[in-house]
Amino acid sequence: MTARQVLVVDDEIGIRELLRDILQDEGYQVRLAENAAEARTWRQQARPDLVLLDIWMPDCDGISLLKEWGNGGLLTMPVVMMSGHGTIDTAVEATRIGAFDFLEKPIALQKLLKTVNAALKHGEQLPRSDMCLVNLGKSAVISELRQRLEQVASLTSALLLIGAKGSGLELCARFLHQSDTPWLVLSESERLASAPLELLEQTAGGLIFIPEVADLSKTEQKGLMLLLTKAEKYEVRIVCGTSCALPQMVGEGAFDNNLLQTLSITTISVPALEDHREDIPDLANSMVTLMVESGEAAYREFDIAALNALRNADWPGNLAQLDSVIRNLVQTSLGEKITLIDVNRVIGQFAQMHQEQGGNSSSSATAIDLEQPLREARDDFERLYFEYHITKAGGNMSKVAENVQLERTHLYRKLKQLGVKPK
Incomplete structure (x- = not known):
């Protein structure tokens, strides 16, 4: 069995080395970081099983780093805070943000080992990182999207998300989903026609996400309408997505007008990737980090020219296409870093496929x-x-x-x- 990995972050070399020696004697693999910058680098390259994090550091305090990991979707491992100047208020703040526990220096040996053991057991229950709304970026349009979703989060009515395919509609739906409640992506839409009330019973108190409402048959649309009228009784939130012009479909007789009016009460547009290109470098790095954490690949770094090329490329397939390209780059690039040549090679392959399939070409x-x-x-x-x-x-x-x-x-x-x- 692989040894558990513990990351110790402390600016005092004596404390770092003492904790390393104690934990290594207990069979743990220990990594050391003397400041927040080194801790960020370690966390980007791998997911430790536990972090022992000092609060007072010269470049960035531990509470701020804890918040940063939490806001970035990277707080998927237990973190135990350490401080020689700890107060009850600091401990409460740390645990509120997401720390597992708080140790006050000097740390007694038995207290250290007991806390580490409990934290590692707790970490086994934590979910691994996954793509989420916070990974989409920090641009103005994504910030506005997040604010609009937060604004409707308390509403119980249905929500219609409008956006191009691959733009992240499911991420928005997951943002609205409350943890520890049922979550259902309705891939078998025929259940709307055959047993709509069973869906509500199955997801009572949770959320149902329908990826493309325009694909529903007339009978399934009637089932969805029934779902919407009964959802409040079961405390189920229904989020529908579409990349189609529903009003045009109503005009063509392909979509029920009453259903459209019900869904139109609350709508949010999800921007295409080209509307927030400035987020692409951060998105690319986040996708690599998620691959590393899931064990799919070793960490790979992009050089500046490669990130600029990704930002300036066309992405008609939006996030889904970017994710495919990043996975390709991580798995097929030969050098230590992913370079501009690598990006041009992979994007060129996709462009050639697009042309062969009847896409835009000079011919x-x-x-x-x-x-x-x-x-x-x-x-x-x-x-x-x-x-x-x-x-x-x-x-x-x-x-x-x-x-x-x-x-x-x-x-x-x-x-x-x-x-x-x-x-």
Whole structure:
């Protein structure tokens, strides 16, 4: 069995080495950090089984580092705070933020070993890190998204999340989910038609997330409507996602108008990745850290040019596409660091696949028959033009309308005339 790893963070070398010697004698693997900066580096590269964290350090106090890990979704290991100047207020503050316990220096040997043992047992019950809303970034649009979600968190009504595929709708739904309550991603939508009330009983007090409400059949839409009317009784929150133009589907008879009106009471738009490109470097590093913590790969660092290339690339597949590229880079890059050459290599492979599958390419224009009359040739060009922009925007019709500089009603009318269906 692999030895448990303990990270000791203290600016006093004598205390660090004493704790290391004691813990190594007990069979633990010990890592040392003399300040918060070193502790951040260790935490980024691996998930220790336990952290012994000093409160008073020269570069950043332990309470601030604890908050930083908590806000970043990295407080997935037990942390025991240490201080020679501890007070009851400090201990209460540390445990409120997420510390497991508090040790006052000088630390008695038996007290240390008893606390370490209890903390490690507690750590076995903690969930590992996973992608969450805090990983999406710190940009203004993500900050606003978080504020809007916090604002509706206390409401019991249904919520409709609108955004392009891969933009993080499920992360938003998970943000609203309360821990220790049922959580259900409704992948088997036919249950809405066959047993809607069973779904409510199964998730009483929790949350049901429907990834794409536009994919529901007419019968399933009726089941969802029943769910919405009975949800409050079971204290179930229902969050629906969509990347489609539901009003247009209502006009085409493909979506129930009453259901749309009910879902439209509370709606939040989730930005596409291109709307917060400044977050991409942090997102890339977070994705690598999560891979390391789950044991999928060893830690890999990006150089500055690689991060800049990722930030400036096109991401029609949004977070899902970025995640695929990052996993590819971590698993196939050969050097110690992931470089610009690596990024260009992987993104180039995806771009080639897109072209082979009928994406944007210089040869697309030659697919138009230039021998036909002008009107027909113009229609063919407009179809290619709109299909390109719909793909580029990941099906986000608001973004398409903005990019092609058409009012949305005019855009839908034009697409219908050309026989182009939004994806």
